[in-house]
Amino acid sequence: MVRTTSGSRRILKWIGNGLLVVLLVxxxxxxxxxxxxxxxxxxxxxxxxATLYPHRPTLAAYGRLFGTTPFMKYVRNSxxxxxxxxxxxxxxxxxxxxxxxxxxxxxxxLIARGLVVTYLVPPxxxxxxLFAVMSVLRLIDTHQGLILAYLSFSVPFSTWLLMGYFxxxxxxxxxxxxxxxxxxxxxxxxxxxxxxxPALAVVTFFSFTQSWNEFLYANVFVNSVxxxxxxxxxxxxxxxxxxxxxxxxxxxxxxxxxxxxxxLIFQRWVVKGLTLGAVKG
Amino acid sequence: xxxxNRRDVLKLAGAAGVAATGPWWRVGKSHAQRPKKLVYWHLxxxxxxxxxxxxEQVYEFAKQAGLKxxxxxxxxxxxxxxxxxxxxxxxxxxxxxxxRLYESNVQFYGSQGHLLDVxxxxxxxxxxxKGIFESSMTAVVYKGRALGVPLAVNPWPVxxxxxxxxxxxxxxxxxxxxxxxxxxxxxxxPRLYAFGMCLGLVEDTTDNVMNLLWCYGGKMVxxxxxxxxxxxxxxxxxxxxxxxxxxxxxxxPQGAIGWDNSGNNKAYQSKQAAxxxxxxxxxxxxxxxxxxxxxxxxxxxVPAGPKGTxxxxxxxxxxxxxxxxxxxxxxxxxxxxxxxxxxxxxxxSTGGRWVPVYKRLFDSPxxxxxxxxxxxxxxxxxxxxxxxxxxxxxxxxxxxxxxVIPKMIQRVLVDNWExxxxxxxxxxxxxxxxxxxxxx
Numbered sequence: 001m002v003r004t005t006s007g008s009r010r011i012l013k014w015i016g017n018g019l020l021v022v023l024l025v026x027x028x029x030x031x032x033x034x035x036x037x038x039x040x041x042x043x044x045x046x047x048x049x050a051t052l053y054p055h056r057p058t059l060a061a062y063g064r065l066f067g068t069t070p071f072m073k074y075v076r077n078s079x080x081x082x083x084x085x086x087x088x089x090x091x092x093x094x095x096x097x098x099x100x101x102x103x104x105x106x107x108x109x110l111i112a113r114g115l116v117v118t119y120l121v122p123p124x125x126x127x128x129x130l131f132a133v134m135s136v137l138r139l140i141d142t143h144q145g146l147i148l149a150y151l152s153f154s155v156p157f158s159t160w161l162l163m164g165y166f167x168x169x170x171x172x173x174x175x176x177x178x179x180x181x182x183x184x185x186x187x188x189x190x191x192x193x194x195x196x197x198p199a200l201a202v203v204t205f206f207s208f209t210q211s212w213n214e215f216l217y218a219n220v221f222v223n224s225v226x227x228x229x230x231x232x233x234x235x236x237x238x239x240x241x242x243x244x245x246x247x248x249x250x251x252x253x254x255x256x257x258x259x260x261x262x263x264l265i266f267q268r269w270v271v272k273g274l275t276l277g278a279v280k281g
Numbered sequence: 282x283x284x285x286n287r288r289d290v291l292k293l294a295g296a297a298g299v300a301a302t303g304p305w306w307r308v309g310k311s312h313a314q315r316p317k318k319l320v321y322w323h324l325x326x327x328x329x330x331x332x333x334x335x336x337e338q339v340y341e342f343a344k345q346a347g348l349k350x351x352x353x354x355x356x357x358x359x360x361x362x363x364x365x366x367x368x369x370x371x372x373x374x375x376x377x378x379x380x381r382l383y384e385s386n387v388q389f390y391g392s393q394g395h396l397l398d399v400x401x402x403x404x405x406x407x408x409x410x411k412g413i414f415e416s417s418m419t420a421v422v423y424k425g426r427a428l429g430v431p432l433a434v435n436p437w438p439v440x441x442x443x444x445x446x447x448x449x450x451x452x453x454x455x456x457x458x459x460x461x462x463x464x465x466x467x468x469x470x471p472r473l474y475a476f477g478m479c480l481g482l483v484e485d486t487t488d489n490v491m492n493l494l495w496c497y498g499g500k501m502v503x504x505x506x507x508x509x510x511x512x513x514x515x516x517x518x519x520x521x522x523x524x525x526x527x528x529x530x531x532x533x534p535q536g537a538i539g540w541d542n543s544g545n546n547k548a549y550q551s552k553q554a555a556x557x558x559x560x561x562x563x564x565x566x567x568x569x570x571x572x573x574x575x576x577x578x579x580x581x582x583v584p585a586g587p588k589g590t591x592x593x594x595x596x597x598x599x600x601x602x603x604x605x606x607x608x609x610x611x612x613x614x615x616x617x618x619x620x621x622x623x624x625x626x627x628x629x630s631t632g633g634r635w636v637p638v639y640k641r642l643f644d645s646p647x648x649x650x651x652x653x654x655x656x657x658x659x660x661x662x663x664x665x666x667x668x669x670x671x672x673x674x675x676x677x678x679x680x681x682x683x684x685v686i687p688k689m690i691q692r693v694l695v696d697n698w699e700x701x702x703x704x705x706x707x708x709x710x711x712x713x714x715x716x717x718x719x720x721x
Contacts, residue, residue: 042570046551048472068329127365132373140375141356220369223322223356235359239325241485241542241559242566 031256038062038250045245061246070225071251074233077143079258081229082211084147085154089207090200092151093158098188100159101166102174112163119156126152127220134221141223149217154207161206165199166192201269209259230255318352318607319343319614322367322377324360326627327565327634332357334626335618342617346610371395376602378611382429384420384595384666385678390602391428392675397601397608402616403427409621411640414661419672420596429598430615433628433635435560436660437488437593438580442467442555453581457496457522460556460584464532467555475532477554478523480694481540486687487680488667489545489558492593494519495669496586501680501711502671509715511689512701512708519586520693520700527694538695550574558583560595564653565634580653582660594664596673597635636661676718685710 037045038061039054065071099105100112130149131140139145169192177187193200215231222228230251237248263270321339326332336355343353356377358366363380370376376395390396403421406413417431441453445467454460464475479485491501498515502508510516527533534553537544546563548554550571557563567575582590599618601611617623621639628637629647636657637643648654668677680686689707692698 046547046571048551048553128369128372131369131375135373135375141354216365219359219362220366223354223358225357228357232359232362235362236325236357238359238361239327240360240562241546242327242562243543 034249034253034256037245038253040246042246061250065247065250065254069233069236069247069251070228071230071233071254073225074228074230074251075255077227078212078229078231078255080143081146081150082208082258084143085150085211086204086207088147088151089154089158090203092155093162093203094188094193094200096155096159097162097166098184098192101163102171102184112160115156115160119153119160123153123216127216130217131220140221141227143227145221146218146227146229147211149221150207150211150214154210157206158203161203162196162199165196169195198269198272201266201272205262205266205270208262212255212259316352317354318348319346319610320354320356320377320379320605321614322356322358322363322380324358324363324381327562327631328569331627331630331634334630338618338623338627339614342614345617346613348610371602371604374604376604378605378607379599379601379614381432382598382600384597385668385673385675385681387421387429387598387600388423388673389675389678390600391423395602395604396428397603397605397612398426398428399430399601399612399615400427402612402619403430405616406430406619406638409639409641413638414640416594416661416664417596417598417638419666421598422672429600430619431638432597432599432619434638434661434664435595435597436636436657436664437492437558437560437583437595438656438660439583440549440557440559440563441579441581442552442577443579444577445473445555453579454584457493457584457586461526461530461532464526464556465530468532470531470534473553473555474534474548475555476526477545477548477557478526478533478537479540479542479545479558480527480533480537480687480690481544482684482687482691483540483542483544484681484684485540485542485545485559486690487684488593488595490520490523490686490690491667491669492558492583492591493523493586495591495593495665496583496588497522498586498588500670501668501686502677502715504670506671506674506676507715507719509708509712511711512704515588516704517700520690520704522586523690524693524700538691558593561633561636565632568632578653580656582656591669592660592664593667593669594661595666674718676715679714679718680711683714685714 036051036053039057039059040051041056041058041060044051044055096115100108130152134140134145134149137145139148173195174187174191177191178184182190213231214229215235218229218232219235222232234248234251234255237244237251319339323332323335323339326335339355340350340353343350358380367376367380371390382390387396403418404427413431414434417434418427421427421429421431439453446453446463449463449466451463451466454463460476467473468475479489491499494500494516497519499513499519500515501511503510527535527537534548537548540548545554545557545559546566549557549559549563550566552574561580564575564578564580567578582592584590599615601608601615605611618627621642624637624639625642625645628635628642629645633651633654640658642648643658648657666673666677667681668674671677685707689703692703692706693700
């Protein structure tokens with residue numbers, strides 16, 4: 001009997017490992033393909049046989065990317081916008097979540113549920129009304145405008161996630177801080193936030209990557225190269241029915257690096273935050 | 282947390298609605314107060330050099346018109362993304378002053394009253410020595426007035442591998458029957474198929490299919506832009522030829538069923554197809570990326586059917602939007618672009634991608650010295666739009682964008698429907714589209 005159970009476990013373990021390998025290949029293959037294509041010459045990309053690795057590796061696509069396009073400007077703009085959005089999402093998310101988790105006021109439940117509703121509205125429905133708002137506010141083609149637009153999806157998610165996490169922090173700790181003379185803001189900064197680092201890591205990672213990868217709003221709200229983001233820059237590698245695969249893949253590869261580095265830094269907290277905070281409340 | 286009732290949901294929806302639409306009444310005011318006097322959205326040309334020249338021309342014009350650089354907005358917009366951006370800007374009352382528009386878009390925006398009348402400017406162009414290719418006028422004229430300025434005539438030649446024809450000791454085929462026989466001689470599947478005909482659910486399929494049907498006397502709609510004639514014996518004959526090329530002669534790769542608009546480009550550029558019907562974007566791509574293949578590439582009219590050779594063109598135009606406090610500046614910019622000397626610089630810098638609307642520009646060595654271009658004048662002169670025999674109206678644009686004709690050909694090739702039955706279904710769908718627009 002013992003032997004049978006042990007055998008079953010071993011089989012399950014092998015199946016599990018097999019599935020993990022499949023998922024790993026599934027996840028990494030596009031990434032590998034992107035890098036490999038960026039290192040191929042045009043002739044190899046368009047060759048009859050798809051080559052698994054670059055037979056004559058070349059950095060020509062990277063040369064073209066940096067030599068003929070303002071790629072570094074795109075990186076700069078994406079960075080400004082992603083960091084701006086992340087900082088503001090954290091600030092608004094923390095304050096909003098604290099209010100909804102701890103304060104008692106009329107309409108609290110409605111606002112809390114409204115956050116979810118807001119988050120569920122697809123950007124494809126919002127971009128035209130938002131464009132009108134941005135036009136009125138003279139925020140078209142500005143970093144600020146794009147940051148504000150991105151807050152429309154990052155703040156609801158951040159607030160909702162942090163709200164659940166804040167509720168898991170024992171009320172007694174905060175009450176003790178209040179008794180010791182802390183203000184509401186003080187107890188948020190000194191007590192609740194230090195205990196919510198995993199959730200803050202998730203919010204940071206989420207807001208950054210969402211802003212970094214966003215395309216629709218960037219396409220509609222931005223006109224000039226001074227504000228153009230990487231995702232918009234990528235779309236310019238398609239001219240009519242011709243795809244300039246080499247530079248496009250080079251730019252795609254380079255643009256994945258900042259979120260990747262960020263994830264590696266925050267990985268430990270991100271996993272913890274997703275598994276704890278997201279399921280509470 | 283208490284649960285949300287229906288009233289709460291309604292309140293929430295109302296608040297969201299007011300918040301989203303609240304500032305609409307201020308849109309007009311915002312537009313009138315805009316700091317820029319000239320907003321030009323640039324869709325990339327085929328070469329960086331052409332883009333650079335065009336940008337310089339925008340600022341040269343602005344200087345001549347007494348504008349400061351800070352009063353000019355020059356925005357680069359990706360071709361594929363222009364529609365969404367334009368839709369938002371029009372809704373918000375803040376469209377660009379000038380933009381390049383593809384074929385049926387002139388009539389689409391023009392019929393909604395968004396475009397400035399540029400009839401006088403077009404008339405001036407027509408008065409140039411030798412005039413312009415009149416075939417381009419069908420795209421820009423709406424109810425007798427020109428609402429766009431034709432920028433380039435875009436022929437759809439057959440790109441053909443001359444080296445393969447030479448190896449097989451055959452000439453470029455003059456008829457579709459010859460085309461099939463030649464194809465069988467030069468192809469060596471699966472590495473090389475003869476005909477990279479686009480058959481996926483994309484716009485290029487409509488172009489490729491209709492081009493062949495015209496040679497058999499077929500068409501989609503009559504010149505009145507009302508009478509749909511898709512369900513005709515001529516179209517049945519043409520579809521049967523495509524079916525035979527795909528199923529019997531096997532000169533079209535099976536994978537063409539799933540191609541996107543770049544499928545035929547890729548097939549030719551990777552030497553997997555010997556013939557493709559496409560605008561000269563492929564030729565222009567080879568000019569800067571694969572000179573060896575370009576050297577053995579010929580550009581030919583489509584082979585003839587029982588009704589002769591009918592070539593396709595599409596027309597790109599400049600459109601100027603009405604919602605603009607400085608309409609004369611917008612018109613002035615287009616006029617500056619279209620001054621033959623300025624215009625010729627851009628056209629030549631695209632390496633053959635854009636074909637000039639001014640006939641006399643074909644006298645220059647650029648067009649005369651390359652044998653590949655020798656058929657272009659005739660194609661530009663006699664070519665017809667994909668909506669032939671009708672004009673590229675908004676209805677024709679919807680037929681193209683909703684892939685009604687690609688669905689028809691896939692009924693035949695994938696679902697094994699009889700051509701007549703597939704065309705009958707297709708005809709009904711097109712009638713429905715045209716009726717809707719003609720009622721409006």
